[in-house]
Amino acid sequence: MAGSAPETGASTAVEPRGPRPKPFFTPRKIIIYSVLVLFSFYFLFPLYVMIATSFKTMPEIRFGNIFALPQQINFDAWVRAWTSVCTGLTCEGLSPGFWNSVKITIPSTIVSIFIAAVNGYALVNWRFKGSEIFFAILIFGSFIPYQVFLYPLVMITRELRIFGTLQAVILVHTIFGMPILTLLFRNYFASLPQELFKAARVDGAGFWRIFFEIMLPMSLPIFVVALILQVTGIWNDFLFGVVFAGTQNYPMTVQLNNIVNSAQGSPEYNVNMAATVLTGLVPLIIYFVSGKLFVRGVAAGAVKG
Amino acid sequence: MAGQRGFLRKTFLHNIPAKIAALPMVATVLVVFVGCTLWTVYYSFTNSRLLPTGKFIGFEQYERLFATSRWNISVTNLISYGAMSLVLTLTLGFLLAVLMDQKIRFESAFRTIMLYPFALSFIVTGLVWQWIMNPTLGLQGTLRNLGWEGFTFDWIANPRMVLFALLIAGLWQGVGFCMVLMLAGLRGVDDEIWKAARIDGIPTWRTYVSIVLPMMRGVLVTAVVLIGSGIVRLYDLVVALTNGGPGISSEVPAKYVYNYMFSGGNIGQGLAAATMMLLTVIIIMVPWAYLEFGGKGRRS
Numbered sequence: 001m002a003g004s005a006p007e008t009g010a011s012t013a014v015e016p017r018g019p020r021p022k023p024f025f026t027p028r029k030i031i032i033y034s035v036l037v038l039f040s041f042y043f044l045f046p047l048y049v050m051i052a053t054s055f056k057t058m059p060e061i062r063f064g065n066i067f068a069l070p071q072q073i074n075f076d077a078w079v080r081a082w083t084s085v086c087t088g089l090t091c092e093g094l095s096p097g098f099w100n101s102v103k104i105t106i107p108s109t110i111v112s113i114f115i116a117a118v119n120g121y122a123l124v125n126w127r128f129k130g131s132e133i134f135f136a137i138l139i140f141g142s143f144i145p146y147q148v149f150l151y152p153l154v155m156i157t158r159e160l161r162i163f164g165t166l167q168a169v170i171l172v173h174t175i176f177g178m179p180i181l182t183l184l185f186r187n188y189f190a191s192l193p194q195e196l197f198k199a200a201r202v203d204g205a206g207f208w209r210i211f212f213e214i215m216l217p218m219s220l221p222i223f224v225v226a227l228i229l230q231v232t233g234i235w236n237d238f239l240f241g242v243v244f245a246g247t248q249n250y251p252m253t254v255q256l257n258n259i260v261n262s263a264q265g266s267p268e269y270n271v272n273m274a275a276t277v278l279t280g281l282v283p284l285i286i287y288f289v290s291g292k293l294f295v296r297g298v299a300a301g302a303v304k305g
Numbered sequence: 306m307a308g309q310r311g312f313l314r315k316t317f318l319h320n321i322p323a324k325i326a327a328l329p330m331v332a333t334v335l336v337v338f339v340g341c342t343l344w345t346v347y348y349s350f351t352n353s354r355l356l357p358t359g360k361f362i363g364f365e366q367y368e369r370l371f372a373t374s375r376w377n378i379s380v381t382n383l384i385s386y387g388a389m390s391l392v393l394t395l396t397l398g399f400l401l402a403v404l405m406d407q408k409i410r411f412e413s414a415f416r417t418i419m420l421y422p423f424a425l426s427f428i429v430t431g432l433v434w435q436w437i438m439n440p441t442l443g444l445q446g447t448l449r450n451l452g453w454e455g456f457t458f459d460w461i462a463n464p465r466m467v468l469f470a471l472l473i474a475g476l477w478q479g480v481g482f483c484m485v486l487m488l489a490g491l492r493g494v495d496d497e498i499w500k501a502a503r504i505d506g507i508p509t510w511r512t513y514v515s516i517v518l519p520m521m522r523g524v525l526v527t528a529v530v531l532i533g534s535g536i537v538r539l540y541d542l543v544v545a546l547t548n549g550g551p552g553i554s555s556e557v558p559a560k561y562v563y564n565y566m567f568s569g570g571n572i573g574q575g576l577a578a579a580t581m582m583l584l585t586v587i588i589i590m591v592p593w594a595y596l597e598f599g600g601k602g603r604r605s
Contacts, residue, residue: 032404039401040418043477046433047421053436065447066437118326126323134327134334140594141338143534143586147562147579151348151357151572152341175333182330207322236426238541243567253428257545260432269436280429287424288417294424295485 054078054274061269077270081278085271087255088247088262094275097255100166101235101282104251108170109230112177113223119178120185121211125197135182142179146239157244164246172240177233181226188222189215228290229297232283252279342583349576357572366577376578379556386468386557387536390475394532395525397476398483403513405484406491416488419481427478431545434474435461464554467547471555474546479535483528490524491517526593533589537582558582 053061054077055070083093090096123131153172157163162171192215200210241251250258256279260272287294349366353359370376401419405412422430437443438461448456460466460473494517502512518525540559547555558578565575 032407032409036401036404036409036415040415043418043422043481046430046437046477049437050433061442065450066443067447115329119330122323122326126320126326128320128323128327131323131327134331137334137338138330140590141334141342143530143590144338144342145534145538145559145579145582145586147538147540147559148345148583149337149341150562150579151566151576152344153337155357156336156341175337178330178333207326232424236428238426238428238544239563243563253426253541256432257428260435261545261548269439269442272432273436276429276432280425283424283426284421287421295420 050273050277050280054081054270054277056270058268058270074270077268077274078278080268081259081271081274085259085268085275086264087250088258094252094255094259094278097250097252098278100245100249101251101253103166104169104173104241104245104249105231105234108173108177108234109227111170112174112181112230113226115174116178116181116226117185117216117219117223118211119182120187120189121215122207123182123186124189125210125215126207135186138179139183142176146176150239150243154243163244164249166245166249168244168246169240169249169251172244173230173234173237176240177230180229184222184226184229185219188219192218224290224293225297228286228294232286232294232297235282345576346580346583349573349580351573353573353576355570355572357576359573362573366573367581370574370577370581375553375556376558376561378553379558379561380581382468382555383536383539383557386471386475386539387533389468389472390479390536391529391532393472393476394479394483395528397480398528399487399518401480401484402487402491405488416481416485419484421481422478423482425478427541428545430474430478431542434470434477435546438470438473461547462551464551467551467555471542471546475539475542478542479532483532486524486528487521490521493524494520526596530589530593534586537585537589 049066052068052070053066055073055075056064057074057076060071081093082095084091085093087094087097122128123135154163157168157171160168160171162168196214196218197210200214205213235251236253237251238253238257241254245251245254256275259275260267290297348357348359350361350363351357351359352362352365405415409415438445438458440446440459440462443458445456445458448458460470498516498520499512502516507516538559539557540563543549543555543557543560549556549560558581562575562578562582565571565578567575569575
């Protein structure tokens with residue numbers, strides 16, 4: 001034991017490798033973390049307020065403060081928001097709106113992704129005269145405000161006798177999902193090795209066979225990205241729902257806005273906030289589950305590959 | 306003759322499955338993006354009221370549009386909100402991205418916190434902030450109850466401040482996304498550049514401003530176009546947060562279009578307003594298109 005002392009003394013003389021470990025509390029670090037924490041409060045505060053308010057009772061809200069935790073967890077507001085609060089003319093809560101949103105989101109997501117995948121595939125592997133021009137107009141068109149197309153699309157859906165039905169909303173979402181999704185798939189298919197496609201062609205496989213047997217199985221990652229992009233986008237839509245769906249088929253966002261902004265009598269803030277959390281739940285779950293893929297999804301149209 | 310037939314074959318019969326596959330895209334482009342746009346522009350020059358069947362009246366709808374105080378307020382609001390929103394989204398997004406790029410701990414936690422509002426709809430965003438900014442029970446009421454009698458945060462009910470209320474909610478929703486874009490841009494900058502700048506003794510902030518930012522031009526331009534065209538579309542957030550109020554102090558063009566088309570029964574007016582929105586976006590897009598596709602043709 002005694003003999004080991006000089007040894008430790010000697011080892012301190014050895015130069016440590018690598019950069020000198022910096023102390024954690026440098027002024028620079030303190031500033032960086034304070035700013036980030038400050039912003040985190042700004043970003044988290046509404047989520048906290050939403051959830052805390054939804055568990056409070058109305059007297060507690062009237063006499064309490066917005067920062068306070070609920071005195072006890074009270075699910076009444078959630079039950080009312082889901083089953084019995086008035087959303088305009090009917091008083092069946094948000095649940096019909098939830099199911100309308102499901103009925104809108106599932107088919108529009110599937111159809112738009114399938115069409116876009118085929119478009120992207122055709123644009124990369126089966127170029128034909130004019131395809132690039134159509135694609136360019138499609139991408140430019142995606143920046144045009146929806147208000148420009150709104151009325152003509154109302155007329156078209158009326159002519160097709162689907163105005164005021166779920167089909168109309170599904171059609172509109174499919175149309176406006178096309179630019180960004182086609183771009184996504186085109187860039188993805190362009191990144192796959194061309195030899196694969198050429199070999200399949202030499203073997204005599206045709207357009208659809210190559211698509212279904214070679215391209216589709218290889219494009220699972222991009223399908224997930226497209227899925228996230230479309231489900232959150234369509235779920236969060238308000239404008240197309242309010243214009244094309246018809247009162248019976250209003251999606252959840254429209255019903256939510258009706259609950260809060262056209263309520264008769266004294267507003268029930270706890271129910272409003274429970275309804276708000278419920279509407280935000282699907283995109284939030286997708287966001288937390290998908291993690292980095294969500295970022296890829298939303299950035300897909302922005303940072304071109 | 307033979308050459309002509311060859312041309313026909315090449316144009317129409319070549320790659321038939323691909324053309325069939327692209328049919329939805331071609332139809333969307335022709336019917337919606339081109340057809341509907343032309344239709345809207347054409348009928349904005351008619352006196353259509355309840356139905357789009359009016360006769361051609363030249364620029365009358367536009368003259369009426371710019372003589373309407375509600376439209377002029379809408380446009381002014383959009384310009385003020387848009388300018389503030391664009392500048393703040395970009396600066397805060399960049400600032401946060403720079404901070405996130407300092408090899409900090411808990412990076413993914415911070416990113417999750419900043420980006421989650423972007424997953425939420427504008428309706429949800431608007432309604433939460435409407436509740437927080439509620440003058441009697443929200444932040445103002447709470448702080449007054451806690452003894453800070455003079456605390457005032459009634460922007461949502463104050464015609465002169467309501468755009469700032471809109472801004473707080475809008476930034477809350479969008480800054481995280483801008484941060485993610487900028488962070489991707491920062492990470493794309495070669496480490497060698499940083500080493501060289503350090504050796505030359507250039508201060509960090511100078512490196513960011515004069516070297517890194519110009520290198521991120523692509524990301525910046527994309528961010529401006531995305532934020533810009535999003536601002537022109539601004540609709541849901543206003544509907545949920547203020548519904549254009551108090552009075553008409555937070556009206557925006559997209560709401561004007563909707564109201565004239567679907568509840569005002571004055572389609573010609575709505576279409577003229579929509580055409581003005583189209584024009585605005587074209588003006589935003591032209592410099593971008595020039596940079597991206599024109600000029601030296603640096604991209605294939």
